[in-house]
Amino acid sequence: MLTLQDLTHHYQSLTPQGNALTLSFSLSVEQGDIVALIGPSGAGKSTLLAMVAGFLAPDNGKLTINHQAIHQQSPAERPLSMLFQEHNLFPHLTVSENIGLGIHPGLTLSQSDKEAIVVAAARVGIQPYLDRLPEQLSGGQKQRVALARCLVRQRPLLLLDEPFSALDPALRKEMLELVRSLAQEQGTTVVMVTHSPDDVRKIANKCAFIAKGQVRVFGETAKVLDNPQDEALKHYLGL
Secondary structure, three states: OEEEEEEEEEEOOOOOOOOOEEEEEEEEEOOOOEEEEEOOOOOOHHHHHHHHHOOOOOOEEEEEEOOEEOOOOOHHHOOEEEEEOOOOOOOOOOHHHHHHOOOOOOOOOOHHHHHHHHHHHHHOOOHHHOOOOHHHOOHHHHHHHHHHHHHHHOOOEEEEEOOOOOOOHHHHHHHHHHHHHHHHHHOOEEEEEOOOHHHHHHHOOEEEEEEOOEEEEEEEHHHHHHOOOOHHHHHHHOO
16 A cells, blocks of 8 residues: 655764765555554654655655555645644634645535534544634644544545654543544554554554664564564664
């Protein structure tokens, strides 16, 4: 469903010595997979997501979704949605309007669009708050709004860049379970960045360990985390 073939980006002068850093990713994700990306800070996890989303242009390589090359498409043209750690809600718009931006950036909405907003809000548990402004919501409720905005876009791929890391453990667990159930319900493929192996076990059927700009280990979550062979992965997991 999603394939990265030597998708490469070069960073210049990132180290005190002024050395260049090259990140090159190869990964193949199947339809319906929930894939967690783990690894130390600065390993390249968010860079990988940014290239898939189109926010960062690769220097080399190929990126395909459903066998179609998309690495030259703009972010808006790509068949995906992305949920960030910052919910990116517009403070002057209601919950309903913030969700509606996922359908049309100018909020030109048909009756069926408005009905889709209500359905998405109900799925994530915020239907009673459709007329509220973001400042009237808790942190968890704001992330539910952002998730609902992704849902109404009806894209086959959902990217998560640590969207729940600022939430308390119980709420983070609840949101992860919500993402998993919604993904299974809609057949959505999910790629998520996280620093928590516990979160990986809760939601992901596959796991990729990234270090120094490369996918070093990739496979079923239990095999990757329970029986690591890679020395860098062992160090990362504290084994």
